[in-house]
Amino acid sequence: MSNSNSDWDFLDYFTSxxxxxxxxxxxxxxxxxxxxxxxxxxxxxxxxxxxxxxGANRIALFGEIKTTAKLNFEEIVYKKVKQLGYxxxxxxxxxxxxxxxxxxxxxxxxxxxxxxxxxxxxxxxxMMFGFAxxxxxxxxxxxxALAHALTKRVDEAREKGELKWLRPDxxxxxxxxxxxxxxxxVEKLVLALAHDEQTTADQVRAxxxxxxxxxxxxxxxxxxxxxxxxxxxxxxxxxxxxxxSDAGLTGRKIVVDTYGGxxxxxxxxxxxxxxxxxxxxxxxxxxxxxxxxxxxxxxNQCEVGLAYVIGRPKPLMQTIHTFGTAKASDAELHxxxxxxxxxxxxxxxxxxxxxxxxxxxxxAYGHFGKPDLPWEQVKEA
Numbered sequence: 001m002s003n004s005n006s007d008w009d010f011l012d013y014f015t016s017x018x019x020x021x022x023x024x025x026x027x028x029x030x031x032x033x034x035x036x037x038x039x040x041x042x043x044x045x046x047x048x049x050x051x052x053x054x055g056a057n058r059i060a061l062f063g064e065i066k067t068t069a070k071l072n073f074e075e076i077v078y079k080k081v082k083q084l085g086y087x088x089x090x091x092x093x094x095x096x097x098x099x100x101x102x103x104x105x106x107x108x109x110x111x112x113x114x115x116x117x118x119x120x121x122x123x124x125x126x127m128m129f130g131f132a133x134x135x136x137x138x139x140x141x142x143x144x145a146l147a148h149a150l151t152k153r154v155d156e157a158r159e160k161g162e163l164k165w166l167r168p169d170x171x172x173x174x175x176x177x178x179x180x181x182x183x184x185x186v187e188k189l190v191l192a193l194a195h196d197e198q199t200t201a202d203q204v205r206a207x208x209x210x211x212x213x214x215x216x217x218x219x220x221x222x223x224x225x226x227x228x229x230x231x232x233x234x235x236x237x238x239x240x241x242x243x244x245s246d247a248g249l250t251g252r253k254i255v256v257d258t259y260g261g262x263x264x265x266x267x268x269x270x271x272x273x274x275x276x277x278x279x280x281x282x283x284x285x286x287x288x289x290x291x292x293x294x295x296x297x298x299x300n301q302c303e304v305g306l307a308y309v310i311g312r313p314k315p316l317m318q319t320i321h322t323f324g325t326a327k328a329s330d331a332e333l334h335x336x337x338x339x340x341x342x343x344x345x346x347x348x349x350x351x352x353x354x355x356x357x358x359x360x361x362x363x364a365y366g367h368f369g370k371p372d373l374p375w376e377q378v379k380e381a
Contacts, residue, residue: 016260024248130286144260
């Protein structure tokens with residue numbers, strides 16, 4: 001339901017973070033999603049629940065799969081590790097690290113509930129949330145949009161050789177100042193950047209501000225914070241990137257993957273899962289509905305909630321919350337939703353064409369706000 005009074009009237013500041021594609025948890029997300037894509041490329045009806053663990057000189061796969069695809073797991077894993085820039089064994093994590101595979105066949109009890117009958121049943125129970133707001137061109141909250149833009153820019157600067165001292169790991173954190181629920185400035189900005197041993201902290205700071213921070217803020221038409229409010233490598237230096245310093249695990253960055261804490265988070269992660277898993281497809285459908293409501297001018301902020309039970313095709317709960325910004329009645333908003341998409345599992349997969357290898361592009365910089373993804377498309381009202 002929609003509220004008569006805005007819940008955001010007293011919002012003064014909000015902070016969100018993002019991580020680079022070479023962050024240990026994101027390495028694991030990328031590997032899990034590469035396996036999902038490889039399976040779907042050969043067998044669109046593949047069922048996957050792939051978990052990756054990365055530690056010092058060790059990569060391990062766990063989880064379940066049901067597919068006719070012939071997959072070389074080791075080849076997929078090492079190819080992705082190299083793509084992410086981990087080619088130096090001296091960092092104690094690379095394409096030469098030890099690999100083990102403990103992926104097993106999907107439980108027949110789960111398969112029975114998902115594949116039985118004419119309808120596609122939900123692969124698990126759970127609740128999912130989608131959010132959109134008019135604060136950015138992507139209809140995403142500004143703090144997470146800026147944080148993602150910064151980490152993406154860090155990776156671009158490394159991959160293109162613009163900042164040769166960068167190594168493949170990093171984080172960004174942005175605090176945005178609000179006035180009457182509207183973002184009006186960037187208050188504080190934090191970057192953590194892995195770099196080589198020859199580059200000084202002063203050089204890292206100066207070049208990061210010039211080549212990373214300034215272009216991103218300029219794109220979003222915001223000024224730099226005061227110099228004292230820009231923190232780059234809070235401990236002074238950072239040389240060893242990746243799982244040698246901090247182990248990684250699939251699905252551990254669900255706040256980074258969604259809305260940076262600005263909206264509620266559902267019960268499950270996305271990466272490694274095929275679209276029969278409503279943790280993934282339900283969250284995409286909820287974002288699709290929320291974004292289209294805001295894009296159509298029916299509200300300035302919108303949060304959509306869905307909830308499913310394993311084996312059942314349709315959601316048990318469907319809510320629309322507009323925080324006092326709605327320009328239409330609850331009945332009109334739900335009618336708009338029903339015309340936009342059938343929220344059964346099959347309806348979501350068919351409408352958004354989810355049974356195809358599109359998921360590797362979601363494993364870094366969030367699952368939302370990327371214009372080419374099907375759940376980001378805006379339909380004419």
